Amino acid sequence: MEERLPAAIRRVWWIGTLLTAGWWGAVTAVAWLGHTLWHWPLWVVLIGAAVLVLHAGSKALLIPYRYAYWRYRITDTAVYLREGALVRKETAIPISRIQNVTLEAGPILRANGLQEVQIQTAATTDAIAGVTTATAATLRDLILRLAQEARDDA
Amino acid sequence: MTPKRLHPLALVMLIGGRLLTWTPLALLAFLRDFKGGFTRMEGLTDLGLLGILVAIAALSAGVRYWRFTYTLGPDALTVSSGLFKRRTSHIPYTKIQTLQRQQWFFLTPFGLERLSIETSGQDSDKAEAVLDAVPVQVAAQIEARRMRVAVAGATDVATGGSPDVTAAGPAEPAAPEAPISEPMPTTPDPAPLLTGAPDDSYTADAHALNLYALTSLGVIPIISGLLWVVNKLEDLAPKAWVDALGTTLSHLAVTLLVGLVILVLLIGFALSYFNLIQKYYRFTLTRRGDLLTAERGLLKRDAVSVQRPRIQAVRAKASILRQCFHLSTVQGLTASSAAADESDDDLVLLPVVADAALLPTMRPFIPWLPTDLPTLARPRTPWRYARNAALTWATIGLLAIAASWWWWRAWTPWVAGGAAALTLLAGPLGWLAGRHTGVVQLDGDRLVCQIGHVWSRETLFLRRANIQSLERKQPVWLARTGLGHLTINLRKGNGLASLDVKYLAQPTIAAVWAWYQPDA
Numbered sequence: 020m021e022e023r024l025p026a027a028i029r030r031v032w033w034i035g036t037l038l039t040a041g042w043w044g045a046v047t048a049v050a051w052l053g054h055t056l057w058h059w060p061l062w063v064v065l066i067g068a069a070v071l072v073l074h075a076g077s078k079a080l081l082i083p084y085r086y087a088y089w090r091y092r093i094t095d096t097a098v099y100l101r102e103g104a105l106v107r108k109e110t111a112i113p114i115s116r117i118q119n120v121t122l123e124a125g126p127i128l129r130a131n132g133l134q135e136v137q138i139q140t141a142a143t144t145d146a147i148a149g150v151t152t153a154t155a156a157t158l159r160d161l162i163l164r165l166a167q168e169a170r171d172d173a
Numbered sequence: 174m175t176p177k178r179l180h181p182l183a184l185v186m187l188i189g190g191r192l193l194t195w196t197p198l199a200l201l202a203f204l205r206d207f208k209g210g211f212t213r214m215e216g217l218t219d220l221g222l223l224g225i226l227v228a229i230a231a232l233s234a235g236v237r238y239w240r241f242t243y244t245l246g247p248d249a250l251t252v253s254s255g256l257f258k259r260r261t262s263h264i265p266y267t268k269i270q271t272l273q274r275q276q277w278f279f280l281t282p283f284g285l286e287r288l289s290i291e292t293s294g295q296d297s298d299k300a301e302a303v304l305d306a307v308p309v310q311v312a313a314q315i316e317a318r319r320m321r322v323a324v325a326g327a328t329d330v331a332t333g334g335s336p337d338v339t340a341a342g343p344a345e346p347a348a349p350e351a352p353i354s355e356p357m358p359t360t361p362d363p364a365p366l367l368t369g370a371p372d373d374s375y376t377a378d379a380h381a382l383n384l385y386a387l388t389s390l391g392v393i394p395i396i397s398g399l400l401w402v403v404n405k406l407e408d409l410a411p412k413a414w415v416d417a418l419g420t421t422l423s424h425l426a427v428t429l430l431v432g433l434v435i436l437v438l439l440i441g442f443a444l445s446y447f448n449l450i451q452k453y454y455r456f457t458l459t460r461r462g463d464l465l466t467a468e469r470g471l472l473k474r475d476a477v478s479v480q481r482p483r484i485q486a487v488r489a490k491a492s493i494l495r496q497c498f499h500l501s502t503v504q505g506l507t508a509s510s511a512a513a514d515e516s517d518d519d520l521v522l523l524p525v526v527a528d529a530a531l532l533p534t535m536r537p538f539i540p541w542l543p544t545d546l547p548t549l550a551r552p553r554t555p556w557r558y559a560r561n562a563a564l565t566w567a568t569i570g571l572l573a574i575a576a577s578w579w580w581w582r583a584w585t586p587w588v589a590g591g592a593a594a595l596t597l598l599a600g601p602l603g604w605l606a607g608r609h610t611g612v613v614q615l616d617g618d619r620l621v622c623q624i625g626h627v628w629s630r631e632t633l634f635l636r637r638a639n640i641q642s643l644e645r646k647q648p649v650w651l652a653r654t655g656l657g658h659l660t661i662n663l664r665k666g667n668g669l670a671s672l673d674v675k676y677l678a679q680p681t682i683a684a685v686w687a688w689y690q691p692d693a
Contacts, residue, residue: 097690107647111690116641140641141293141508142664 021090021101027131028149029086034127036078043071091147093158095165098138100145115169116140120159138162176242176253180285183306187234192227199226243304245314248322250290252302264302266319268292270509271520272478274312281474284309291509293664316464316478371459373537377524382456385502385525386449388495399441453524460538465505467522477520479507485639485663486670487539488519489531489632493602496630499528503535506665519665542634547613549623550681552656555607557676562603562627567596602627612659612674612681614688622661622674633672639663643689645682655679 047067053059090101098117100110119139128134133149136158150158203219236256244251249265270293276286288304288311304311377385422430454471465484468476485508489501503523526534536542552558570592577588606625614620620635644660651657659682661672 105649107649108644109646110642110644111686112642113690140662140664142641142669143662145642 040075114165180306191230274476276474293508373460377456487634549611549613551611552676558607559603562599566599
């Protein structure tokens with residue numbers, strides 16, 4: 020049974036986008052200050068503004084797309100992650116390969132009561148961007164229990 | 174168990190190593206003075222600075238030598254180092270991925286070697302433990318203890334620790350390792366695993382070595398290196414010399430100039446050739462039980478040992494040049510970064526072998542390889558590979574032309590010509606790369622996959638247990654033609670090896686997907 024990400028993750032992504040816009044806005048402001056006070060060339064300001072629009076703009080535009088198409092599914096033997104519509108990508112991670120499950124939450128995720136679930140194998144790290152704290156703990160315990168069983172049976 | 178220090182000769186090695194790293198900088202400063210003509214004062218200052226450099230190197234090496242100790246415990250190797258920040262590493266013998274022994278010719282009379290021990294920890298690109306100069310018996314002792322611990326673990330069922338010798342994965346489960354609480358068992362050491370008579374052995378003969386060095390593309394970095402040095406010398410040499418040289422060269426006829434260029438190319442090629450010959454001199458692959466050892470080198474004898482179950486995948490790689498002669502290089506992917514090859518950091522199992530002889534030669538060492546190469550499911554038509562290659566090189570070419578138009582206008586016709594030639598070449602080479610791409614499952618446990626690139630081709634033999642995760646991509650614009658991409662993720666060195674097999678038919682991808690996870 021496939022699960023979606025919680026709706027609150029969109030708010031987290033929006034805040035992240037605003038922070039990115041703020042950061043590039045600050046860079047552009049410094050460039051403009053340099054242009055007026057110390058005669059920096061105009062193209063520095065223009066590049067700053069362009070990056071601001073492109074980076075923050077693309078992040079903002081992709082939020083509904085990402086939310087709509089992200090799915091995850093945990094069976095007895097594997098974790099399946101699905102994303103994207105333009106390029107549909109599906110990842111299969113057998114439980115027996117999972118070395119580590121880490122729950123991580125920065126201040127924005129914490130403020131919204133969410134946590135990121137990172138699933139580590141010996142080579143890759145895949146992440147479920149955000150689930151509620153209760154779900155995160157359940158997922159972690161489930162995956163680790165299945166991992167323990169998978170190894171004991173081997 | 175008393176901690177042991179390194180052999181005093183390690184001091185020489187450590188000082189030498191530090192000087193080698195710092196000498197180019199010193200030389201640069203030295204030559205700058207040389208350029209403006211030499212005064213006595215400058216000469217003395219330079220010598221003084223050189224002396225200070227040597228003193229710093231000696232001090233740094235001395236501190237490391239004094240603070241570095243190692244102990245061969247019953248089930249782990251303990252290494253202590255550091256002056257201000259004391260660092261103690263415990264490396265359980267069972268966690269060792271590769272053991273690399275390097276012996277310079279001047280250490281042989283003393284019976285010393287440099288030992289690098291790597292585990293599957295992803296800490297950094299350096300080995301977890303490096304013993305700069307230890308007697309050659311240490312490596313054999315480590316291997317013997319590893320065997321003993323593994324055997325004891327296998328017979329001790331109740332503790333729940335899983336024996337490494339049969340584990341197929343690179344890292345061990347979260348369950349704690351069985352502690353060996355009793356004193357060291359009195360069973361005699363198993364047959365020396367690093368020096369006894371091998372179960373199987375392969376030595377690269379002179380002909381194979383010659384082929385390897387001749388078909389190497391390593392000449393290109395050497396030539397670039399030579400050109401860079403010439404460029405730097407021009408900056409650093411005294412102006413009078415450069416002017417004199419310029420006048421001489423301008424008076425030479427064109428034929429002589431061409432001859433000079435060819436001479437430089439030949440020198441570059443000869444340097445690369447002899448470097449490879451001495452690096453892979455008397456390459457030997459041996460198997461003793463489950464331990465594979467690859468040894469090579471003339472001036473510096475380099476031996477890397479790896480446990481067979483630790484090998485993540487076997488790769489047969491061939492550049493365009495070697496493909497023309499039907500030759501391949503066989504490498505083993507492990508979870509540690511020992512034994513660098515000429516082009517990447519994978520353990521070389523066979524430097525060069527004829528394609529037809531590849532599997533028969535490797536099977537005694539790695540029995541899970543197939544007896545011969547199966548028929549792979551390939552993309553229906555490789556034109557997309559050709560198109561992608563041509564587009565990529567056309568883009569690179571256009572960027573190069575734009576850059577040369579902006580900065581070195583005189584060179585633009587040459588750059589344009591080169592770009593056009595490369596793009597025209599990229600199309601057919603891309604087509605060939607597409608023909609050399611494919612994947613097939615051998616049985617429930619093994620997979621063979623081939624990936625073609627524009628300038629090389631690789632064939633990988635994988636086991637299901639070593640594939641960390643699988644990805645499949647379905648771009649919306651390929652849905653109508655029923656094509657998709659497959660990505661196989663493996664552990665390689667300290668990171669990830671992502672194998673992208675593109676433009677495969679959907680049924681092929683579905684078959685591999687089902688093979689990987691039977692209950693999708």
